[in-house]
Amino acid sequence: MDRGAKAYPGGLALAQSSNALEITYSLEWQLGRLLREKKDINGAIAAYDAAVDTLQSLRRDLVTNKDVVNQDVQFNFRDSVEPVYRQSVELLLQSQQxxxxxxxxxxxxxxxxxxxxAELDDFFQEACLQGQRVALDKVVDQNNSQAAILYPIILRDELQVIVKIPKQRLxxxxxxxxxxxxEKLLLELRRNLVNPTATKLVQTQSQEVYNWLLKPIESHLQKSGVDTLVFVLDGPLRNLPMAALYDGQQYLIEKYAVALSVGLQLLNPKPLVQxxxxALTAGLTQPPPKFSKYGPLLGIKSEFDGITKAGVSTTRLLDGDFKKKNLENEIGAASFNIVHLATHGQFSSRLEETFILDYDGRINVKDFDTLFRSQGKTIVELLVLSACQTAAGDSRCSTRFGRSSCTSWGT
Incomplete structure (x- = not known):
């Protein structure tokens, strides 16, 4: 083991001198794991820090030079990158003792x-979240003294929650x-939430999640006068409505105002003007013939009628009128602050397999960038994707679509 530890610096120096970032991060990661086994916590943290910094540089290179970088370097995040970050966080939190x-x-x-x-950059193959950002903690401290931020982190052997209460330390x-x-409990709870006969089971399971996320801090929240909880969720927690958490007597929404943030950094935050x-409403009651595996959505007309009856001024694109070009023209010509799309979709961690259906076929996720960059005078404040599968996908979707800022895509 000692011999291996001594060998790494030489290998690292060679990889660094060759600017072989994909090799450098791997060696730094291995060194971090080796030092951790030897109980050299500070050394291990430093090695993991170096590996993360190298990965950040590598991601920037892959994104900005995607046409010239060797495609063999395009590694799988689940296997090759995510463990570096999560093991690093685990080590940091354990070091507090x-x-x-x-x-x-x-x-x-x-x-x-x-x-x-980094996952988002990898998915879209371009840099996301460009522009001036403001820390969510700062917004809460300055503008809402009764809001707390909860940041759960799912690690290999534990669930950590970091909490920010205004004017207090983390x-x-x-x-x-x-x-x-x-992950098993969250998956079961998500399935049971849509089963009207599973109320008791939902309460039992959601109380367990409540105990993870809130029970240790609930008395402190009450003493601090907190009335709003802002969640920045990790992984499969993104698939669960926090309002449905149950403390044994009440649901969370009965006790607090509940908000979600896609991250700790906000782009140009400002209050909405009343x-x-x-609304622009667009829907497809019958999918195109080549997508016959998707069934009809016969409730769309009544869904749109309900939006109108609620007092919302609407422009409607239905069936033959619901085409990508028509959608783009309407968004570019008018001032819609809501876009409501009722149609089938497929959601995947693979960019080319992520789309919704219009009358002609697919509208790919990348097409939304064009659609919303051409929007009219008013910025679209709410995009609704309404159909059976628009909240579904594989295990990577919750992270990528929950955070997407490369386009206006989201729910």
Whole structure:
């Protein structure tokens, strides 16, 4: 083991001198794991820090030079990259040894943020979240003294929650539970939520999630006068409505205002101006013949009628009128603050397999960039995707679509 540890610096120097970033990060990661086994925690943290920094540089190169970079370097995030970030965060949090350090907690949050943004860059193959950003903590401290931010992090053997209460230092607590057990319960609960006969089971399961995320801090929240909870969720937690968490007597929405944020950084945050709601509604009751595996959506007309009856001014594109070009023309010509799309879709962690259906066929996720860049005078504040599968996908979708800022795609 010692011989291996001594061999790594030479290999690292060679990889660094050759600018072989894909080799460099791998060696730095291996060195970090080796030092961790030897109980050299500070050395291991430094090695993981170096590996993450190298990965950040490598991602930038892959994104900005995607036409010239060797495609063999396009690695799989689940197998090759995500473990580096999550093991690094696990090491950071374990290094506290019961003595919470705000700088360490902040570093852990930022590292998970970096992972999720790197996944997004990898998916779209372009740099996302460009522009001036403002820290969510700062917005809460300055503008909402009664809001708390909860940032859960799913690790291999535990679930960590980092909490920000206005004007106070960061706090953290954890539940010893395996990642596999967390994901299993969340998947079961998500399925049971849409079963009207499973109310008791939903309450039992959602209370368990409540105990993970909120029970250790609930008395502190009450003493601090917190009335709003802002969740920045990790992994499969994104698929679960936080309002449905249950404390044994009440659902969370009965106790707090609940908000979700896609991350710790906001792009040009500003309050919404009260104005007339103007919606563009587009739907497909019958899919195109070549997509016959998707069934008809006969409830769309009544769905749109309900939006109109609610007092929302609407423009409607239905069936033959629902085409990508018509959608683009309407968004470019008028001032819609709501776009409501009722149609089938397929959602995947693969860019080319992610789309919704219009009358002519597919509207790919990348097409939304063009659609919303040509929007009219009013920025679209709410995009609704309404159909059976628009909240579904594989295990990577919740991260990528929950955070998507390369386009206006989202739910």
């Amino acid at each position: 019961g003595k919470p350090d705000e700088k360490t907690l902040e570093k852990a949050r930022e590292r998970i943020e970096a992972l999720q943004l 706090q953290s607590y954890k539940t010893k539970i395996s990642q596999a057990d967390v 104005q007339q709601l103007v």
